[in-house]
Amino acid sequence: MAGHEVIMKPFSDVHRLGNKVVATLLHDPTVEGLDVALYMDGSASMEDEYGPRGILAKLAPVKNLVEPQMRWMLEYLANKDRDGKVRVAYWATGDGSQLEEVGELTGPQAKDFRFPGPRAYGKATVMLPVLRDFVAHMKQQVQVGARRGLAVIITDSQISDAPNVTAYATQVAKEIASGRLPRMNFVFVGVGEQVDEEQMEEISHETYPGVGHLWCHRIADRMEEMAELVAVLVDETMTVAAGGTVYDEQGNTLKAYEGRLPAVLEFDVPATCKAFTLEVAGQRFTQPIPEEHEEDEDHHEEERAPEPEPVSAPAARKKHRGHGH
Known part of the structure; x- marks a missing residue:
């Protein structure tokens, strides 16, 4: 490929x-x-999951079931984030309505x-302070x-x-539909x-005009299953908007993808086509088409990198309760 040919992101x-x-x-x-x-439940019912602290921690080895799950989730979520930094906070702390920010x-x-x-x-x-915090956070982040936005909210008890x-959430959906807020999803x-579970379903099954579902939820039986389940739900949530369409310069559809985009896109173009546009999740990416070279025709099979395996979370176990919405 000639040096002057520019390949645009993504x-x-x-x-x-x-x-x-x-x-x-x-x-x-x-x-x-x-x-x-990522908002992690910090209510009193979680105390045993975090393990003893202070003098009690010195009497026996501390078994913190939350910490390894938090680490796993954060590594996964950071790969999804635009700048690789995830906002982390404990919620339902103090009187139950307070947030304790951990950091980015x-x-x-x-x-x-350490968690x-x-x-x-x-x-x-x-939970209301969590939603307010995330909306305020997103208003700031839109400026940069x-x-x-994607907020992952973990709890082990009934919402107060x-x-x-x-x-x-209804008000947030109206703001999204009107364009005053960016698209947001809540993984619960x-x-x-x-x-x-009934309460979670009532919250998550709500649909909003012009937006659809804001929430998806599921229940893990044990803390050790939490990170895996979060990864599955995040993957499913991102897939909802993952279909894409390729257009030519006149806006004619060249190819439409209804499911998750493959790592390598292949489509036919008119002989006079000089550029194409990929539209996905409301965004448009225009890419000039490089001129064809003889060596491309002769050797493209050996030059083309093998299609990478799609990276996805492990399949959810059947015993997990709940639904995607």
Whole structure:
């Protein structure tokens, strides 16, 4: 390929072979501009999961079931985030309505970051402050390039303010539909027997005009299953908007993808076509088509990199309860 030919993001390689174009994606464009936050339950019911602290911690080895799951989730989520940093906070702390911010963590930081639990375990499980915090965070991040938001919320008990959560989510959906807020999704994961599954379903099954579902939820039986389940739900949530369409310069459809985009796109173009546009998740990426060279025709099979295996989370176990919405 000639040196003057420019390959635009999110593509890493583009070849023209007669009337066929082969375009390799550098990364998944459905998460372009995605800003991610992780909110971990800090209510009193979680105290045993974090393990003893202070003098009690010195009497026996501490078994913190939350920490390894948090590390795994953060490494996974940081790879989805636009700048590789995930906003992390404990919620339902103090009187139950307080948030304790941990910080903006990267994947490498997560490998050995300590998650001992909040300073003050909460007396209730009030979720509305989580939604308000994330909306305020997204309003700030939009100013510096964020185009979409994803909040992962973990709990092990019944929500204390479900009607307020539903009412606020309705307002958020109106703001999204009107263009005043970017697209947002909330991944809601319950852990253990104290979770109110019916309550989670009522929140998550709500649909909003012009937006559809904001929520997806599921329940893990044990803390050790939490990270895997979060990864599955995030993958499913991102896939919802993952279909894409390729257009020529006149806006004619060259190819439509209804499922997750493959790593290598192949489509036919008119002989006079000089550029194509990929539209995915409301974003458009225009790429000039390089001129065809003889060596491309002769050797493109050996030059083309093998299609990478799609990176996805492990399949959810059947015993996980709940639904995608």
